[in-house]
Amino acid sequence: MFRNVLGKTFRFLGYTVQYGCIAHCAFEYLGGIVVCSGPSMEPTIQNSDIVFSENLSRHFYCIRKGDIVIVKSPNDPKSNICKRVIGLEGDKVCTSNPSDFLKSHSYVPKGHVWLEGDNLRNSTDSRCYGPVPYGLIRGRICFKIWPLNDFGFLRASPNGHRFLDD
Amino acid sequence: MNNCWLQCFFFFPLLFNEIYSQSWAKIFHNDAEKFQSWALPISSCTNVLSGSHQYPSLQKQSVLPSPRNPEQKIIKRVIALEGDIIKTIGYKKKYVKVPHGHIWVEGDHHGHSFDSNAFGPVSLGLLHARATHILWPPQRWQKLQPMLPPERKPLQREQE
Numbered sequence: 001m002f003r004n005v006l007g008k009t010f011r012f013l014g015y016t017v018q019y020g021c022i023a024h025c026a027f028e029y030l031g032g033i034v035v036c037s038g039p040s041m042e043p044t045i046q047n048s049d050i051v052f053s054e055n056l057s058r059h060f061y062c063i064r065k066g067d068i069v070i071v072k073s074p075n076d077p078k079s080n081i082c083k084r085v086i087g088l089e090g091d092k093v094c095t096s097n098p099s100d101f102l103k104s105h106s107y108v109p110k111g112h113v114w115l116e117g118d119n120l121r122n123s124t125d126s127r128c129y130g131p132v133p134y135g136l137i138r139g140r141i142c143f144k145i146w147p148l149n150d151f152g153f154l155r156a157s158p159n160g161h162r163f164l165d166d
Numbered sequence: 167m168n169n170c171w172l173q174c175f176f177f178f179p180l181l182f183n184e185i186y187s188q189s190w191a192k193i194f195h196n197d198a199e200k201f202q203s204w205a206l207p208i209s210s211c212t213n214v215l216s217g218s219h220q221y222p223s224l225q226k227q228s229v230l231p232s233p234r235n236p237e238q239k240i241i242k243r244v245i246a247l248e249g250d251i252i253k254t255i256g257y258k259k260k261y262v263k264v265p266h267g268h269i270w271v272e273g274d275h276h277g278h279s280f281d282s283n284a285f286g287p288v289s290l291g292l293l294h295a296r297a298t299h300i301l302w303p304p305q306r307w308q309k310l311q312p313m314l315p316p317e318r319k320p321l322q323r324e325q326e
Contacts, residue, residue, distance in 0.1 A: 072291030
């Protein structure tokens with residue numbers, strides 16, 4: 001009787017460890033479901049939207065200009081932020097706000113990206129804390145799952161004028 | 167039953183391999199001897215598995231992806247934590263207050279080290295692991311001691 005219980009416990013532990021490993025590898029290397037909060041990516045992503053993010057792009061260095069990425073916050077390593085990539089390393093970006101009279105530009109340093117939220121008026125992004133190291137990128141958002149009336153691939157940036165071509 | 171244990175053993179090496187391939191990469195120790203050593207972070211296995219939420223402590227050697235080149239990992243010593251004010255060597259500003267959520271790292275061989283004196287304070291999110299021992303070559307077997315050179319002490323430590 002006791003050996004039966006012990007056997008069942010070990011088997012249960014075995015399954016837990018096994019599926020824990022699979023889940024960890026999947027979340028780390030493949031992707032997962034993310035709940036977004038905050039107004040900084042409106043109208044593309046609203047508060048409490050559920051999206052699917054994939055992590056393969058960052059491991060293969062395929063993040064492109066215009067992608068929406070999940071990034072570890074540069075000032076708080078325990079929280080994640082969700083922004084759009086406006087410039088990759090070497091690109092020229094506009095560092096001033098749209099409301100500023102005098103526009104200032106700079107080049108994104110090597111190994112960094114320039115992030116901006118779609119809701120330019122209500123977003124703390126690279127215009128605030130500067131270019132973000134590429135190593136902080138956690139994944140790329142590719143698909144919106146909830147709400148169902150907005151199900152599908154994410155729209156292009158509503159701020160096309162922020163992408164400066166060389 | 168056998169099948170599930172086989173799958174388990176398949177995925178464990180996948181986890182361990184991450185630590186292996188990223189840390190058995192050549193790590194250049196910027197020390198006085200100036201030759202390449204292979205370092206394997208052993209106790210930092212727990213760091214990687216538990217999600218690296220442990221706050222880094224001063225003086226320990228940390229492995230992190232280079233802020234300039236994300237494909238490369240660098241290994242440096244943590245000199246100052248957020249809020250500390252330190253005197254820099256060859257940085258664009260002479261005195262730096264380490265911003266919130268960042269750390270200041272330096273190689274042990276000053277002047278020949280690509281560290282915070284070149285690229286500034288490093289965000290904590292970039293920290294990957296903590297180096298605890300040198301395994302190879304065998305004549306360099308040692309435990310890496312957490313040690314802060316007295317001349318590199320912060321000028322002002324932030325009070326909790």
